[in-house]
Every structure is written in structure tokens, then in C-alpha cells.
Amino acid sequence: KAGVTQTPRYLIKTRGQQVTLSCSPISGHRSVSWYQQTPGQGLQFLFEYFSETQRNKGNFPGRFSGRQFSNSRSEMNVSTLELGDSALYLCASSFSGSVETQYFGPGTRLLVL
Amino acid sequence: GENVEQHPSTLSVQEGDSAVIKCTYSDSASNYFPWYKQELGKRPQLIIDIRSNVGEKKDQRIAVTLNKTAKHFSLHITETQPEDSAVYFCAASRGAGSYQLTFGKGTKLSVIP
Numbered sequence: 001k002a003g004v005t006q007t008p009r010y011l012i013k014t015r016g017q018q019v020t021l022s023c024s025p026i027s028g029h030r031s032v033s034w035y036q037q038t039p040g041q042g043l044q045f046l047f048e049y050f051s052e053t054q055r056n057k058g059n060f061p062g063r064f065s066g067r068q069f070s071n072s073r074s075e076m077n078v079s080t081l082e083l084g085d086s087a088l089y090l091c092a093s094s095f096s097g098s099v100e101t102q103y104f105g106p107g108t109r110l111l112v113l
Numbered sequence: 114g115e116n117v118e119q120h121p122s123t124l125s126v127q128e129g130d131s132a133v134i135k136c137t138y139s140d141s142a143s144n145y146f147p148w149y150k151q152e153l154g155k156r157p158q159l160i161i162d163i164r165s166n167v168g169e170k171k172d173q174r175i176a177v178t179l180n181k182t183a184k185h186f187s188l189h190i191t192e193t194q195p196e197d198s199a200v201y202f203c204a205a206s207r208g209a210g211s212y213q214l215t216f217g218k219g220t221k222l223s224v225i226p
Contacts (some may be wrong), residue, residue: 042218
């Protein structure tokens with residue numbers, strides 16, 4: 001099976017812009033979770049989607065949003081980018097959403113200037 | 114919500130020595146504790162996990178111990194090798210029905226040949 005893929009792998013944006021990141025889960029997996037990884041805060045949970053529904057959300061401002069399509073692919077969007085949004089954004093997929101069976105993608109590295 | 118503290122933040126050991134990384138958690142309902150290894154520029158990969166009904170689990174040179182009363186768990190790597198050099202993250206969740214992992218901030222392990 002192909003692994004979790006994320007596009008793009010690298011992205012440079014300026015403050016105030018918005019960005020959309022994409023995650024394609026492992027075939028057959030219906031759950032996609034998103035995490036933000038920064039040197040200071042480590043990995044922090046953003047949200048989780050299952051069958052196009054957001055089931056769980058972390059403690060991030062409303063500028064961070066996501067969605068999932070019927071083919072389980074997921075996108076996350078960050079509006080009005082701030083310098084502090086510079087991070088590695090990781091998605092993880094699993095069949096049912098259980099953290100015990102999730103696999104991470106390679107991440108998208110976002111740099112906000 | 115859950116809070117996971119991880120120590121130390123950096124650890125240097127001589128090749129062949131043992132390495133120990135410790136984590137504490139706050140949510141007494143947490144019952145699943147995975148450990149991830151992240152090599153430079155790569156995705157986190159699950160290396161071992163433990164559930165609350167088990168006190169210790171081993172997989173070759175890697176072992177994890179859990180003390181539910183004290184709410185702490187530890188990763189032990191014996192006979193360290195240069196390829197063990199990476200950042201290690203502990204995490205906690207409420208287990209199979211949970212869709213969210215709470216991570217520690219990571220330990221950068223350097224194994225000196």
C-alpha cells in the first residue's frame with residue numbers, strides 16, 4: 001500500500017496570506033488527523049476528520065480550519081498567516097481514527113515571512 | 114486537558130551505553146502511551162507502545178515501562194547505536210476510542226560513536 005502523502009512538501013508565504021495544505025491518506029483509511037510541529041511546542045493536535053466530519057479539535061484559533069472529501073483526502077487551511085504559523089504540518093491517517101493505528105505523512109514545511 | 118512532560122530535552126550517550134527518557138502525564142483516564150522516533154527531515158514513526166493494563170513491554174533493544182499510580186512512563190534503549198540518534202516523542206491518549214494524541218516536547222538523542 002502507498003503511504004500517507006502530503007502536498008506540497010515545502011511552502012513559503014508572507015504574513016496575511018492564506019494557505020491550503022493537502023493530505024491523501026492510505027487507501028481504505030477514513031480518518032485524517034492534523035498536527036502542527038514547531039521546535040518550541042513539539043507536536044500539537046489540530047483536528048481530526050472521519051467520513052467528512054470533524055470529530056475532534058485542538059486548541060488553535062479559528063484561522064485554522066480543515067475539511068475532508070468523500071474520498072477521505074483532507075485539506076487544512078490557514079488564513080491570515082502569522083510568523084508563528086511557520087511549522088511542519090503533519091497529517092496522520094488511520095482506518096477508524098484510533099490513535100493506535102495511525103500513520104504519519106512526511107509533512108508540509110511552511111515558512112511565513 | 115491532557116498534559117505530557119518529557120525529560121530530558123537533549124541526551125548524549127556513548128555508543129553501547131543505555132539511554133532513558135522519561136514522561137509524565139496528567140490525565141488519569143489516559144491508557145495508551147506510544148513512543149515515536151523522528152529522524153532528521155523524516156516523519157515520526159511508532160517504535161513501541163504500551164497500554165495501561167501492562168507494566169512493561171520489550172522489543173529487542175527497546176523497552177517501555179509504565180507506572181500508572183505515579184502517572185509516568187519511560188523509554189529504555191540498551192546497547193545504543195549511532196542509528197538510534199533521533200528525536201524521540203512520548204505521547205498519551207485515552208486509547209482505542211480516542212482520536213487525539215498529546216505529545217511531549219521531544220528528546221534529542223545523540224549517540225556518540
